[in-house]
Amino acid sequence: MVNSLKASLQGSEVPERVLVLLSGGIDSAVALWMIRRERPESEVYSLSINYYRRSAAEAEYAAKLAAKAGVVSHTIIELHFLREIEDQQSPSQITYKGAELPPVFIPVRNLIFYSCAAHVATSINAKRIVVGHNRDDAENFPDVGPTFIESFNQLLRESLPGYDLTLEAPLIKYTKREVLRxxxxxxxxxxxxxxxxxxxxxxCGRCEGCRTRQRMFRDLGIRDPVAYERINTP
Ligand SMILES: [Zn+2]
Structure with a gap:
């Protein structure tokens, strides 16, 4: 009786641990802030993955966000062999919904990122991995979306019997604009x-990432606090 009481007390004292994949972009930042609000009692950890030619600024911003969110620790993994299609020597012909994928697509990226996150999660006894993919991502890339995530969760159940680790994408039903709001x-x-x-x-203000960001902020009437080398007119 005493032992079971002690066990239940210990069980209730152990906070839930969550690992957030943090890129430095708006979406994963929203996922992180959402977890902090919805589960303030959780211990939140973050993970960033550096791939070939990943911008140093993006990595730096991810670390800033992690610090502001007050995560327990921010882990960075180096995977420099991972290249975007535009950086491959002989890019494979990979299409999705009959169209070519954008030059920033990294083949098998999310399977690798999620697997790295799962490994890190087991090392800190986290039972939830949270990613910031949104509905626009799911429409434009093959390795995002509810079906892909459920398939990955099935793999997790088979890879880690009894550990009960799940990957969640809380923003997957929302468009990029809704995520900005x-x-x-x-x-x-x-x-x-x-x-x-x-x-x-x-x-830079010239690339597709900057153009999309400027358009979204402008259309929603939200002030964008970052500096640009160039501001595009509508
Ligand atoms: Zn840019």
Whole structure:
């Protein structure tokens, strides 16, 4: 009786641990702030993965976000062999919904990222992995979306019997614009988010990442606090 009481007390004292995959972009920042609000008692950890030519600024912004969110620890994994299609020597012909994938697509990226996150999760006894993919990602890339995530969770159940680890994408039903509105509502420090695909220390304003960001902020009437080398007119 005493032992079972002690066990239940110990059980209730152990906080839930969550690992958030944090890129430095708005979406994963929203996922992180959402977890903090919805489960304030949780211990939150973050993980960033550096791949070939990943922008140093993006990595730096991810670390800033992690610090502002007050995560227990922010882990960085180096996977420099992972290349975007545009950086491959002989890019494979990979299409999705009959169209070519954007040059920033990294083949098998999410299977690798999620697997790395699962390994790290077991090392800190986290039972939940949270990723920031949204509905636009799911429509544009093959390795995102509810079916892919459920398939990965099935693999987790088979890979880690009895451990009960799940991967969740709480923003998967929301468009990129809806996620930006959520960022404002959650108080995400947008000045510490990075959306540029270029290598510079400042948002270039020319790449598709910057153009999409500028358009979204403008259309929603939200002030974008980051600096740009160039501001595009509508
Ligand atoms: Zn840019």
């Amino acid at each position: 959520m960022a404002v509502e959650l108080g995400v420090p947008l000045e510490d988010t990075w959306s540029c695909w270029g290598p510079g220390a400042v948002h």
